[in-house]
Amino acid sequence: MDINNVFLNLPDNLVILSPEYKILAMNEAYLQATMRSREELVGKSFLLEAFPDESVPYEQNPVKLSLDRAAASKKVDYFPASRYDIPKPDGTFDVRYWEASHTPVFDEQGALQYIIQKTSDVTDRERAKLEAIASENKFRFMAETLPQLIFTVSPQGKLTYLNQRWATYTGISTETLINEGWNNILEAEELEKISRKWREGFEKGQDIQLEVRKRSKDGQYRWFLCKSQPMRDEQGNIVMWAGSCTDIHDMRQMVQELLQSNEQMSALSDQVQFAYKKAETERKTLENLIMKAPAFFCLLDGPEHRFKLVNDKYQQLFPNRQLEGRTVAEAVPEVIEQGFIAILDNVYTTGKEFVAEEIAVKLDLHDTGNIDDVYLNFIYQALYDDTDKITGILVFGYVVDEQVKYRQKLEELGKA
Structure with a gap:
């Protein structure tokens, strides 16, 4: 040989x-x-x-x-x-x-x-690892930024991730909640109903949606709309569950107060609840929370407020317009006279967030040259680098036209 x-x-x-x-x-x-x-x-x-x-x-x-x-x-x-x-x-x-x-x-x-x-x-393997780490870091950044309680659950039903807003709301560390579960922040009399609903969804592999009261750090319970959906691999096997909880307490309270004052409001309040739930059921979570989120979302970079990342919902506000890579003033000139550039400048300069509720913004929604009033709930929040220097602004919000119209109807009927 x-x-x-x-x-x-x-x-x-x-x-x-x-x-x-x-x-x-x-x-x-x-x-x-x-x-x-x-x-x-x-x-x-x-x-x-x-x-x-x-x-x-x-x-x-x-x-x-x-x-x-x-x-x-x-x-x-x-x-x-x-x-x-x-x-x-x-x-x-x-x-x-x-x-x-x-x-x-x-x-x-x-x-x-x-x-x-x-x-x-082992170049391919290591690159895949680096890409996975970058992808996970990006998701965690987005999940921590969103104003919802975000969570993930293993296929066996064990909590694997909670964003920091859980700790802020409950006063309990995310590590403790993950290790001990969240049963101790739920209403005891509703626990069996909630557990049964979750078991049914897990067994059938179907989306889960329910309204739940969660205890805050001051001992008060608030209503949340919670939704979870399974994430599957290419073979259709469930690899994790992802979900979000949205605070709907104020809306429920408003509806309940109106119902108590006038029973004739019952049908209309059902429409309000239905419209809200319909909007919520369209929400995607985790990987869809970023680019396919039901809320509009974008990242603005630098003092000139240049669009760096825009999701589908945000793009729908400006059809047929090129946003990414352009400044707000270039891409959406109609907001200049409405004072929004000045507000963005202030957030970028001071770091103080700006929150708008049911504010009317004049936009060319249908790309026809006609300006419409669009009611929005949104937040401008400064983004920082590792040196605590402001690098951009996060924009997150919802179109609340229907909510405003229904509330206005309710107010009119309440005065009648």
Whole structure:
């Protein structure tokens, strides 16, 4: 058997080093992976000449330390995934991530003869990890920014994530709520009904929606509209449940007070509740909370308020207009005279959030040149970088035309 030929054609990336860490031999797979020739590598110091790392002193080079451990322990030493870019013939670099093992080889007297390095290109895996981390960080940023109580649940029904607004509302840390559950913030007499509704949804794999009273940190209970829906993989298996809870206490209280004062308002209050629930059922959560959220949402960048991210609901307010990449003044000139640029400037300068409730904004909703009054609830909230410097503004809100119209009707009937 031609052992040398076998070595040269093995599919793994292999290089043989001397006890002084000089390159003695390598196989074809190693040459292809490093984009080097045999003449460029043989006889060179592995770390000082062939593959130097100027970011750390030689004695602290993690590859050298791994080689040292293998030689000292007389055992294979495994080197974790690390980035090492491979220079291309054109002078540019190919970004790569590698895992390695260092296997010492000794003679009959126990003297170190060689160290065999086996490397594996794990670039695709590491990039996937980095992309997953970036995606998760983006989701967490959005979830923490939204003014709703956001949660995720495992397929087995265990809480896995709560945004910080849960702790703000309940006065209980998210870690405690996740570990102990949220039963202790629910009304005891409603707990069985709520639990049964959740069990039915989990067993059938269907969307869950119900109105629940949750205890705040001051001991008061407020009504929330809670909705959860299953997230499935490509095979249709449920991988998690995602949901949100929206405070509807004030709306319910208003309706109840009107009903108590005039029973004839019952039919109209049902319409109000139905209209509200219909809007809520259209909401998407988690991945849909960002770009497919039922509320309008955008990020404005810099002091000129340039659109950086716009979801579908926000774009619907300005059909056939290019928003992303343009400033508010450029893309939506009709809001300048209404004073909104000045308000944005103030939020960007002071960091003080601006909250508007049922404010009438004049917009060309249908792209016809005709200006309509659109009633909006929205918030301008400053965004900060790691140095607490304001970098932009988050805009989040709802169109509340129907709510305003129904309330106005209710007020008119209440005065009649």
